[in-house]
Amino acid sequence: MNVLEAEGLHTFYGKSHILHGIGLTVGEGEIVTLLGRNGAGKTTTMRTLMGLTPARSGSIRMLGRDTTGWPPYRVAALGVGFVPEGRRVFANLTVEENLRVPLERSGPFTVDRVYQLFPRLQERRTSRGRQLSGGEQEMLSIARALLLNPKLLMLDEPSQGLAPLIVRQVFETVVAMRKEGISILLVEQNVRAAVEIADRAYVLEDGHVAYEGRAAEFAQDEERVRALAGASA
Numbered sequence: 001m002n003v004l005e006a007e008g009l010h011t012f013y014g015k016s017h018i019l020h021g022i023g024l025t026v027g028e029g030e031i032v033t034l035l036g037r038n039g040a041g042k043t044t045t046m047r048t049l050m051g052l053t054p055a056r057s058g059s060i061r062m063l064g065r066d067t068t069g070w071p072p073y074r075v076a077a078l079g080v081g082f083v084p085e086g087r088r089v090f091a092n093l094t095v096e097e098n099l100r101v102p103l104e105r106s107g108p109f110t111v112d113r114v115y116q117l118f119p120r121l122q123e124r125r126t127s128r129g130r131q132l133s134g135g136e137q138e139m140l141s142i143a144r145a146l147l148l149n150p151k152l153l154m155l156d157e158p159s160q161g162l163a164p165l166i167v168r169q170v171f172e173t174v175v176a177m178r179k180e181g182i183s184i185l186l187v188e189q190n191v192r193a194a195v196e197i198a199d200r201a202y203v204l205e206d207g208h209v210a211y212e213g214r215a216a217e218f219a220q221d222e223e224r225v226r227a228l229a230g231a232s233a
């Protein structure tokens with residue numbers, strides 16, 4: 001069963017036509033990665049799926065419902081979590097306060113459970129958001145999304161700007177979340193790390209799907225990986 005099925009999404013920012021008929025699926029229990037160069041439309045795709053920047057045409061089904069045209073709060077209440085790019089933690093609130101902000105949907109993830117998963121956050125409970133390292137802020141953003149007990153979690157570049165060791169921890173967390181039964185859509189610039197943990201990959205180019213396939217197959221296409229990963233690879 002698919003937890004996400006999107007077809008023919010066309011999204012605009014004003015007059016700029018950004019998504020040109022994107023279609024993608026995420027199966028139950030899958031990790032699917034969405035790759036592409038800067039400006040390819042990855043963030044816009046996630047914003048469209050969440051209802052933050054609604055599509056002008058196309059259809060979206062998530063968790064068995066037709067969510068086309070739904071506002072973000074309804075999509076979230078259905079069980080779709082979103083961790084936006086740039087870790088929007090509340091700088092002046094403590095870690096604990098940040099975790100108490102979201103509406104908790106009932107399910108296995110409670111604040112205590114989240115502290116078990118992220119012991120570092122418990123140690124930093126009384127620290128303010130702005131005092132955390134980039135890695136700690138990312139963990140806090142993910143922890144906050146988990147309190148919604150999502151069935152489907154969308155993560156926008158969680159490894160951005162993090163040191164390699166911390167990147168590894170973030171990716172381990174993503175794998176751990178899948179073990180908890182959460183399906184994942186992962187936008188990443190870190191191509192090699194993303195295809196290592198993903199089941200399937202999509203590559204966006206100029207608002208189109210340019211490639212779709214098994215992540216393991218994509219990982220072996222050295223030329224494609226290098227082209228996407230750029231100079232950093």
Ligand code: ATP
Pocket residue numbers: 013016018036037038039040041042043044045
């Ligand atoms: P990045 O890795 O840089 O975030 P991306 O693949 O996520 O890239 P998007 O952020 O979805 O790409 O951007 C797709 C296109 O939409 C880009 O050309 C960008 O300049 C444009 N764009 C993004 N946000 C807006 C906006 N609010 N208004 C107008 N154009 C925008």
